[in-house]
Amino acid sequence: MTAPVLSVRNLHAQYGPTKVLHGISFDVQQGGITTILGANGAGKTTTLRAVCGMVKTQGEVSFAGERIDGKPTEDIVRRGVAHVPDGRGTFLNLSTEENLRMGAYTRKDKAQVEADYERMYGYFPRLKERRKQQAGTLSGGEQQMLAVSRALMLRPKLLLLDEPSFGLAPLIVRELFDILGEINKAEGTSVLLVEQNASLALRLADHAYLLETGNVVISGTAESIRNDESVRRSYLGY
Ligand SMILES: Nc1ncnc2c1ncn2[C@@H]1O[C@H](COP(=O)(O)OP(=O)(O)OP(=O)(O)O)[C@@H](O)[C@H]1O
Numbered sequence: 001m002t003a004p005v006l007s008v009r010n011l012h013a014q015y016g017p018t019k020v021l022h023g024i025s026f027d028v029q030q031g032g033i034t035t036i037l038g039a040n041g042a043g044k045t046t047t048l049r050a051v052c053g054m055v056k057t058q059g060e061v062s063f064a065g066e067r068i069d070g071k072p073t074e075d076i077v078r079r080g081v082a083h084v085p086d087g088r089g090t091f092l093n094l095s096t097e098e099n100l101r102m103g104a105y106t107r108k109d110k111a112q113v114e115a116d117y118e119r120m121y122g123y124f125p126r127l128k129e130r131r132k133q134q135a136g137t138l139s140g141g142e143q144q145m146l147a148v149s150r151a152l153m154l155r156p157k158l159l160l161l162d163e164p165s166f167g168l169a170p171l172i173v174r175e176l177f178d179i180l181g182e183i184n185k186a187e188g189t190s191v192l193l194v195e196q197n198a199s200l201a202l203r204l205a206d207h208a209y210l211l212e213t214g215n216v217v218i219s220g221t222a223e224s225i226r227n228d229e230s231v232r233r234s235y236l237g238y
């Protein structure tokens with residue numbers, strides 16, 4: 001057993017006086033995929049924001065063996081944590097390729113960065129055809145692919161994904177999830193995936209946590225969660 005790449009213990013988070021996370025704990029294994037499931041308002045987005053230092057927290061967040069809680073977001077990004085926020089967060093006025101360049105802004109190995117454009121176009125060929133196109137004119141699915149590619153341009157150790165399936169047609173979602181699985185295998189990038197689409201997320205992930213109003217109520221291997229009666233009834237609809 002190797003140590004987890006991300007280890008979160010007793011994490012609290014709040015916006016002003018409003019407490020949103022009430023002491024949650026979870027891990028992402030080295031090279032693994034963990035998913036956090038939950039209904040609207042459960043605290044999924046806040047959990048990702050807490051990991052990358054974008055909201056006030058208490059508790060422990062350890063990344064690659066070092067505490068990162070309380071550190072500035074910039075520092076956390078430099079350590080190798082890339083965040084694909086909900087709503088995608090692409091620069092709508094910039095082209096596909098300019099967005100990819102923005103993703104690599106912390107990197108010094110400029111020659112490698114050039115090669116990485118091609119690596120991304122290898123995963124997402126439709127982005128290559130649209131390399132000069134303004135991001136704001138890409139389809140929803142293409143923008144999500146661009147957002148993921150932009151995050152990968154950082155060559156992160158850990159990728160945080162906030163509902164990548166949101167608003168996309170089922171076929172596009174499946175394509176995107178297949179590629180995420182491929183990237184995880186090929187590059188060893190660990191993933192923390194927040195999703196409402198429980199059945200797809202549980203197929204991709206190795207571990208899962210179910211969040212309800214800021215508390216973890218069920219956790220385990222993705223397989224055990226998939227077979228959990230109450231999860232099936234509430235989230236999987238069969
Ligand atoms: N900036 C903010 N200020 C105050 N409250 C906030 C803020 N952002 C989120 N909240 C509250 O925190 C709670 C959790 O929100 P969060 O966005 O983490 O939920 P979520 O699980 O991601 O939901 P969704 O599935 O709708 O994206 C909600 O009750 C929300 O209203």
Ligand SMILES: [Mg+2]
Nearest residue numbers: 044045046086
């Ligand atoms: Mg959210």
